[in-house]
Amino acid sequence: MANNLDPHYLVALMNYQFRSGQDGSARRMDPPSHLTSGIVDHHGTNVRTLPILDALAHISVSQPNSQVIAIALQLKPDTKEIRLTIAENRDVADSLVNHLYNIWRKLQALSDEYAGQRKAEWDGEQMLSPVIPLDVALPLKMEIFREVYKFSLEKQKKRVNKWFRALCDFMEELEKRRVGVALEGFERNLSNAMVSLVLALKLVFKHSENQLTDDEWEQVYWYSMIANKDIKLVLADRHGLGCDALAQELNGDGDGDPFQLQRALEKLISLPRHIESLFGFAHSPRLRSALQYHLTICAVPGQAQIVILPTSQEQWKSLLEAACGQPGQCQRNDARKLFQRFGSRARKCPVHCECGLIQYLQTKHCDSWDNVPAFSYIGVSKLSCSACRVWIEAFNMLGGPKFYTRGSHGKWYWPWVMPTMGVGSLRENMAGMVLDEYLMQLEKKEQIKRAGSDSSGASPSGAEHGVSNTDEQSIRVEAAAAVQEAGGALSGLISDNVQFLHANVPHSEG
Numbered sequence: 001m002a003n004n005l006d007p008h009y010l011v012a013l014m015n016y017q018f019r020s021g022q023d024g025s026a027r028r029m030d031p032p033s034h035l036t037s038g039i040v041d042h043h044g045t046n047v048r049t050l051p052i053l054d055a056l057a058h059i060s061v062s063q064p065n066s067q068v069i070a071i072a073l074q075l076k077p078d079t080k081e082i083r084l085t086i087a088e089n090r091d092v093a094d095s096l097v098n099h100l101y102n103i104w105r106k107l108q109a110l111s112d113e114y115a116g117q118r119k120a121e122w123d124g125e126q127m128l129s130p131v132i133p134l135d136v137a138l139p140l141k142m143e144i145f146r147e148v149y150k151f152s153l154e155k156q157k158k159r160v161n162k163w164f165r166a167l168c169d170f171m172e173e174l175e176k177r178r179v180g181v182a183l184e185g186f187e188r189n190l191s192n193a194m195v196s197l198v199l200a201l202k203l204v205f206k207h208s209e210n211q212l213t214d215d216e217w218e219q220v221y222w223y224s225m226i227a228n229k230d231i232k233l234v235l236a237d238r239h240g241l242g243c244d245a246l247a248q249e250l251n252g253d254g255d256g257d258p259f260q261l262q263r264a265l266e267k268l269i270s271l272p273r274h275i276e277s278l279f280g281f282a283h284s285p286r287l288r289s290a291l292q293y294h295l296t297i298c299a300v301p302g303q304a305q306i307v308i309l310p311t312s313q314e315q316w317k318s319l320l321e322a323a324c325g326q327p328g329q330c331q332r333n334d335a336r337k338l339f340q341r342f343g344s345r346a347r348k349c350p351v352h353c354e355c356g357l358i359q360y361l362q363t364k365h366c367d368s369w370d371n372v373p374a375f376s377y378i379g380v381s382k383l384s385c386s387a388c389r390v391w392i393e394a395f396n397m398l399g400g401p402k403f404y405t406r407g408s409h410g411k412w413y414w415p416w417v418m419p420t421m422g423v424g425s426l427r428e429n430m431a432g433m434v435l436d437e438y439l440m441q442l443e444k445k446e447q448i449k450r451a452g453s454d455s456s457g458a459s460p461s462g463a464e465h466g467v468s469n470t471d472e473q474s475i476r477v478e479a480a481a482a483v484q485e486a487g488g489a490l491s492g493l494i495s496d497n498v499q500f501l502h503a504n505v506p507h508s509e510g
């Protein structure tokens, strides 16, 4: 009976219920234990393709606001063909398809260079991959870095404008607290990372797009790679608790929430970190076949549908009663607020990219890919919303193929609409599952606020890319000289160099 409820009404209800935060189910998913149709028939190797698909989705984002990408992978080993299918919450632009073809071609060239260099040493049978040689194909790596960075520049500037000012304030406060004491370990890594970030970002923001010289891009590359290295150590400290402990300490007895240090760092290095994942992909001997196949990129047309929510306070009240199975006092109040929130107008709702992508893959298009199963992991540029998480779970219950993304950020978005496929049982499953979560929420009464989730999300790493000792030494010498020049303190470097941030970015105290 309850399953006859329209799942869209329930999603809107959850959007109202969790309007100020995330549901308690927010989580990052562990890699599923039964990945199917990957590049090779080996679970451990296929797990290493997850960060690559997420990286491809991440570097596809160029718009500063509300662009989300999902990417699926299919292979035809017999004819050596590979297909990437891309979806957004709207139509996919040709410029994105061209960008991905271009980057893929360069990754193929990088893979060839690595393969040529490796020929003599790797017998292909050992379980461990050889270490990535750090100096091979450096100009090509820099070219890939530069093109990816340029394509995503506006998005990157948005991240920096959102997080960097507060991080600078946090680091100045740290320096004040540790005055006269040399920073060690974790805090030293953090301080070093900050110097590299300042030096890289000041260049990125120096000119308008396309105007950095090749030398300047080279510097951005090196500083970003060194910052990545230091930030990886910071994030790994005490299994990720180091950041929380430091933020807590600096917040002291302050009234506000501690600074989200981990989240700020993850956001600021996300672009270079994903580029490093792609270098790892090009280096992997086991995944090399994918880069030797002929690539086709297919763009899923955007989908949207009109949804009409309950058109009166009375209708919302009936819905709440049906959902709870009984009338109650507070329902009148909630019904009034729901009607106020959503009004009575019809709303055009987008199908979110991961759901639209799955529908596309499950539909026959009368081409040679119709019967080629897709890899069960879908790369996403952002963690899924809760409605998409539940829809994918409901889809997976149908008994056919199963799909996974790396997890959900736990927010219920509205507008949201299901794809048109599988209207019958999928719709019922979805309604039943959302209703269960709604009732569970009512039982808990108190909303669970989960602090510090990251919607860009770190994926498990694949092959690790790094920087050679010699290069690292020389970059660190340059970084140290820049700090000396600014008076020897990080705060001096910050005040000399971060004028690039928009003046309207809030400057938090302490």
Ligand SMILES: [Zn+2]
Pocket: 352, 384, 385, 386, 387, 388, 389
């Ligand atoms: Zn979604």
